[in-house]
Amino acid sequence: MDAYLTSLATFVAINVTLALGLNLITGFCGQVSLGHAAFFGAGAYAAALVTTGGFPFAHGVVAAILAAGLLGLVVGLASLRVREDFLAITTMGAGFLFLGFVRKQDWLGGEFGIPGIQPPFAPRGMAVLAILSAVLVWLAGVAVRRSWMGRIFMAIARDEEAASSIGIDTARFKLAAFLLGTMSAGLAGAVYAHVVQLIVPDAFGFVQSITILAMVVVGGIGSNLGAVLGAVLLTLLPEMFRFVDSYKLLVYGGLLVLVMHLSPDGLVGIGRRLLRTVRR
Amino acid sequence: MFYFELLIAGLVQGAMYAMMALGLTLIYGLLRILHIAHAAVFTLGGYVGVLAANSGLPLAVAAALAVLVAAAAGPLVYGTVYRPLLDKPPYVALIASIGLLIAMEDGFRLLFGPYGLSFAENPWFVTGPDLGGIFLSWVQIALGLAALAAVAGLGLFAVGSRTGVAWRATVDDPEMARSFGVSPERVRLLAFALASALAGLAGFLVGLLNNLIEPGMGNITSYKGLAIVVLGGLGNVPGTLWASLLLGVAESFGSVYLDRILDRDAIAFFILVAVLMWRPQGLARGR
Amino acid sequence: MATRRLVTGLLLGAATVLAGAWIPGAGAAESIRIGFHAPLTGFAAGDGKSARLGAELAVEQINAAGGVLGKPLELVTYDDQAKPDQAVPVANKLLGEGIHAAISGSYSGATRAAAAVFQQAKVPYVSAYAIHPDITRTGDYVFRTASMGEVQGRGGAKLIGEILGRKKVVLITLDNDFGQSLARGFKEKAGDFGIEILGEYTYSIKQRQFGSIVASVRRDAPEAIYASGYFFTAGPLVSQLRAGGVRATIVGQEGYDSQNFIDIAKAAAEGVLITTALDRDSDRPEVRTFVEAFEKKAGFPADMVAASTYTAVQVLAHAIERAGGTDGAAVREALAGTRDFPTAIGPITFNALGEIYKPVQVQVVKDGRFRRYAVIDDPVLLAPPAE
Numbered sequence: 021m022d023a024y025l026t027s028l029a030t031f032v033a034i035n036v037t038l039a040l041g042l043n044l045i046t047g048f049c050g051q052v053s054l055g056h057a058a059f060f061g062a063g064a065y066a067a068a069l070v071t072t073g074g075f076p077f078a079h080g081v082v083a084a085i086l087a088a089g090l091l092g093l094v095v096g097l098a099s100l101r102v103r104e105d106f107l108a109i110t111t112m113g114a115g116f117l118f119l120g121f122v123r124k125q126d127w128l129g130g131e132f133g134i135p136g137i138q139p140p141f142a143p144r145g146m147a148v149l150a151i152l153s154a155v156l157v158w159l160a161g162v163a164v165r166r167s168w169m170g171r172i173f174m175a176i177a178r179d180e181e182a183a184s185s186i187g188i189d190t191a192r193f194k195l196a197a198f199l200l201g202t203m204s205a206g207l208a209g210a211v212y213a214h215v216v217q218l219i220v221p222d223a224f225g226f227v228q229s230i231t232i233l234a235m236v237v238v239g240g241i242g243s244n245l246g247a248v249l250g251a252v253l254l255t256l257l258p259e260m261f262r263f264v265d266s267y268k269l270l271v272y273g274g275l276l277v278l279v280m281h282l283s284p285d286g287l288v289g290i291g292r293r294l295l296r297t298v299r300r
Numbered sequence: 301m302f303y304f305e306l307l308i309a310g311l312v313q314g315a316m317y318a319m320m321a322l323g324l325t326l327i328y329g330l331l332r333i334l335h336i337a338h339a340a341v342f343t344l345g346g347y348v349g350v351l352a353a354n355s356g357l358p359l360a361v362a363a364a365l366a367v368l369v370a371a372a373a374g375p376l377v378y379g380t381v382y383r384p385l386l387d388k389p390p391y392v393a394l395i396a397s398i399g400l401l402i403a404m405e406d407g408f409r410l411l412f413g414p415y416g417l418s419f420a421e422n423p424w425f426v427t428g429p430d431l432g433g434i435f436l437s438w439v440q441i442a443l444g445l446a447a448l449a450a451v452a453g454l455g456l457f458a459v460g461s462r463t464g465v466a467w468r469a470t471v472d473d474p475e476m477a478r479s480f481g482v483s484p485e486r487v488r489l490l491a492f493a494l495a496s497a498l499a500g501l502a503g504f505l506v507g508l509l510n511n512l513i514e515p516g517m518g519n520i521t522s523y524k525g526l527a528i529v530v531l532g533g534l535g536n537v538p539g540t541l542w543a544s545l546l547l548g549v550a551e552s553f554g555s556v557y558l559d560r561i562l563d564r565d566a567i568a569f570f571i572l573v574a575v576l577m578w579r580p581q582g583l584a585r586g587r
Numbered sequence: 588m589a590t591r592r593l594v595t596g597l598l599l600g601a602a603t604v605l606a607g608a609w610i611p612g613a614g615a616a617e618s619i620r621i622g623f624h625a626p627l628t629g630f631a632a633g634d635g636k637s638a639r640l641g642a643e644l645a646v647e648q649i650n651a652a653g654g655v656l657g658k659p660l661e662l663v664t665y666d667d668q669a670k671p672d673q674a675v676p677v678a679n680k681l682l683g684e685g686i687h688a689a690i691s692g693s694y695s696g697a698t699r700a701a702a703a704v705f706q707q708a709k710v711p712y713v714s715a716y717a718i719h720p721d722i723t724r725t726g727d728y729v730f731r732t733a734s735m736g737e738v739q740g741r742g743g744a745k746l747i748g749e750i751l752g753r754k755k756v757v758l759i760t761l762d763n764d765f766g767q768s769l770a771r772g773f774k775e776k777a778g779d780f781g782i783e784i785l786g787e788y789t790y791s792i793k794q795r796q797f798g799s800i801v802a803s804v805r806r807d808a809p810e811a812i813y814a815s816g817y818f819f820t821a822g823p824l825v826s827q828l829r830a831g832g833v834r835a836t837i838v839g840q841e842g843y844d845s846q847n848f849i850d851i852a853k854a855a856a857e858g859v860l861i862t863t864a865l866d867r868d869s870d871r872p873e874v875r876t877f878v879e880a881f882e883k884k885a886g887f888p889a890d891m892v893a894a895s896t897y898t899a900v901q902v903l904a905h906a907i908e909r910a911g912g913t914d915g916a917a918v919r920e921a922l923a924g925t926r927d928f929p930t931a932i933g934p935i936t937f938n939a940l941g942e943i944y945k946p947v948q949v950q951v952v953k954d955g956r957f958r959r960y961a962v963i964d965d966p967v968l969l970a971p972p973a974e
Contacts, residue, residue: 022683023679023682023683023704023708024676024679024680024682024683026679027675027676027678027679027704028676028679031672031675031676046391052390052391052394098573098576098577101576101577101580102576102580103580103581105332105534106530106576106580108334108390108391108394109334109526109527109529109530109572110530110572110573110576112523112526112527112569113527113568113569113570113572113573114569114573116523116565116566116568116569117562117566117569117570117573119563119566120562120563120564120565120566120567120569120570121561121562121563121566123563123762124560124561124562124563130767131762131763131764131766131767132719132764132767133696133764135699135719135721136721143707212672215675216671216672216675216700217699217700217703218671218696218699218700218703218721219671220671220696220764222670222696223670223671223672223696226523230395230398233391233394233395234395234398234399237391237392237395238395241389241391258673259676259680262665262666262680265627265628265664265665265666266410266627266628266666267406267410268406268628268666269402269403269405269406269628269629270403270406270407270410271403272399272402272403273398273399273400273401273402273403273404273405273406274399274403275399276395276396276398276399276400276402276403277381277396277399277400277403278399280385280392280393280395280396280399281381281384281385281396284385284388284389284392301806302802302803302805302806305798305801305802305805306798306799306802308798309796309798309799309801309802310798310799312796312798313796313798316796406628409628409632413636414632414633414635414636415633415636415818415819415845415847416633416819416847416851418822418847418850418851422853425826425830426826426829426830426853426854426855427830428830435830435831435832437830506795509795509796510795510796510822510823510851511822511823511826511851511852511853512795512819512822512823512851514819515632516630517795520793551799552798552799553799555790555799555800556788556799556803559788559789563762563791564790564791564794565791565793
């Protein structure tokens with residue numbers, strides 16, 4: 021029972037980290053990214069290569085963040101060239117490209133992936149690590165939100181043309197958002213790799229990307245709290261429905277549709293409306 | 301000979317992509333919605349077709365049923381899932397579409413089993429006309445012809461018919477179109493019906509081609525379809541056809557020569573990203 | 588700000604409490620609980636269904652015969668969607684529900700991830716059909732009742748090169764751990780049997796159209812083709828090869844081992860050979876009991892996946908019987924000491940690593956069903972790794 025909760029908490033925390041990072045890109049800065057799992061994967065692979073090569077875990081984490089950030093920079097630069105409509109599809113393409121390349125490289129383990137990754141701590145310790153990462157990214161998100169950078173992000177998200185017309189170098193800020201978001205995905209990847217101890221390309225595909233996006237949107241895009249709520253809910257949902265294991269996906273999909281209809285601004289939106297009615 | 305065979309294989313694949321992409325471009329051009337759930341309509345066509353055929357109906361009837369059911373499903377999806385979300389940011393409809401696809405895929409699995417269904421009688425996927433050394437099955441020919449017909453039909457429709465012109469007007473400027481008496485709502489419903497009919501037919505033909513209908517069969521084709529929509533130019537019917545065929549052929553050759561470097565499915569997205577870096581507005585002229 | 592933190596905290600707390608509430612308590616003290624995970628939903632749901640049916644059949648038969656040590660067996664089943672990040676919580680959940688041992692009815696990625704959890708908890712774990720080499724290397728509590736991919740590949744080389752006498756071969760390899768390990772084993776021993784590999788072509792698991800591969804094979808004009816895949820890829824592949832005029836002998840493996848393959852490929856499947864674990868024509872009672880009972884229970888003919896999970900349950904039950912109880916260490920000892928235990932997929936003996944040596948069954952598709960063709964019994968060639 022205890023071990024189960026520990027492992028659940030670990031995965032929830034990892035997903036929260038991912039959702040918070042994506043929220044920076046998509047929610048704060050208005051850039052819909054359908055390829056977030058690629059950065060998650062880049063971080064996981066980088067960390068795995070480093071630690072299975074004999075280096076300490078901390079080095080792996082740094083490598084993960086750097087790798088994901090670098091990839092994020094490349095994709096960010098690419099997405100700058102593209103109009104808003106196409107951004108989602110471009111990021112989707114970037115995700116597929118990354119995976120399509122990785123699964124063919126023998127030095128990355130190819131289809132076998134990278135096995136034998138040694139966790140630096142026991143399961144409880146890994147859970148703590150995952151939670152700490154989530155908290156770290158949360159704090160970073162809050163700090164960004166409150167800072168002048170955050171205000172500019174919001175301006176860009178609301179109306180990019182207007183923002184650039186008053187002299188904001190929107191490109192630089194969009195890149196900054198990409199960088200921050202992808203680096204946190206890298207961190208999540210490093211933790212993930214050391215929890216499951218075997219990483220395979222399939223874990224970082226398009227389905228994973230849209231799952232993370234769903235967490236952000238269901239929680240309430242643009243809101244840090246929303247990202248947390250969405251990640252918690254969507255990670256626990258399949259577990260909650262274990263008693264209808266065979267119908268799980270049907271319910272999950274149906275719920276996504278339902279939530280979008282009932283509350284397009286997510287759980288946070290429901291919360292805000294409730295608070296307003298309560299206050300009256 | 302070898303290269304010719306690769307080309308033919310690529311064109312057949314391209315025809316399949318075209319049927320999906322044409323529908324997606326209709327919808328995306330009109331509503332800016334990434335209709336990922338289009339994959340489910342494709343699969344629906346496949347299931348309806350195989351069930352009809354296996355229950356004894358002649359193949360043409362099964363095909364017609366597949367098309368009709370799909371054509372009805374499309375507007376239904378629009379009405380129940382997308383219409384209430386039209387005034388919301390695009391990612392809302394996207395998530396709803398994803399949810400719908402996940403639910404429908406699992407629904408197919410629950411209803412029809414996880415192993416997939418095959419046609420009880422299917423001589424057409426392994427026999428074909430004698431073309432002197434080249435093998436082309438009847439289904440492959442049918443797929444190619446269907447794609448061409450779809451393109452020709454849509455092209456004529458867009459230019460020649462009143463509704464077609466109305467559609468183009470609505471894509472360009474809904475408000476203006478409305479002021480001319482065009483009902484955007486009717487145009488949308490029609491677009492969904494047409495797009496879904498194409499997808500349903502494609503699903504049926506592909507099901508025949510592989511002799512296998514599976515719950516998730518539409519997924520990867522749908523994702524690539526979205527890439528093709530961008531490549532071909534929004535709402536650009538001939539452009540979408542060219543992009544589809546180009547992609548099919550690129551995959552055919554690419555999977556042989558780029559075998560060690562890139563996964564076959566990634567070729568489509570490699571082309572997409574490369575083209576967009578060179579021409580951010582896609583391959584379409586103007587706009 | 589504080590309110591938000593409080594709300595988040597409360598929600599997390601609520602979720603935890605709910606989590607505690609919906610985990611059912613440990614089962615009745617009189618049953619022996621075996622954990623079981625398989626892909627019940629997702630892309631691998633077909634194999635998951637076969638796996639579950641096979642395991643359930645074994646449990647039913649064992650319980651009908653009086654159970655194990657006088658107690659009934661209970662299968663605790665969860666879905667892992669063939670994903671490692673689902674398999675880990677599932678493994679932990681099973682542990683929390685007081686299972687005494689576990690079986691994997693899933694693919695390699697999920698099995699390997701779960702193996703780490705069970706090994707750490709010192710709970711005996713049997714992988715029914717996942718073939719990644721690292722699974723048994725996880726530790727001494729992990730066993731495998733399937734032959735590793737490399738071993739089967741070597742068997743394939745002997746089949747083609749020596750038994751069939753075909754020397755010019757083309758490889759068509761499914762690009763995942765299953766296909767690649769088979770190809771690896773084949774290539775390793777191909778030379779020993781005089782095989783010349785004219786070319787190797789790979790394809791992805793999502794592919795159903797193989798036009799470019801067919802064109803390449805026609806150009807190479809081989810005598811035989813060694814093609815790896817699952818029924819949903821092999822069915823289309825084989826039909827397209829035959830339709831394209833390729834007459835070479837096609838040899839597949841246990842991934843083809845399902846009636847679905849024949850349903851898809853129809854006439855094209857005739858004459859296709861596969862190396863597998865199940866001999867449907869065997870007259871051994873343990874095989875017949877399985878084959879006939881399975882078809883009755885499931886409504887379709889038995890496949891390799893079902894045979895493997897059925898066997899895994901039997902092996903585990905047998906070990907618990909010999910151990911005289913459900914103590915983890917004792918059961919592990921008993922498993923390790925399994926000698927020539929007769930099962931539907933042959934006599935089982937584990938080596939030090941937890942791997943088995945098994946003769947390879949060669950089946951051929953004849954008149955729309957799999958029939959026996961040959962048996963490759965070569966302990967030297969087919970020896971699994973011992974560490």
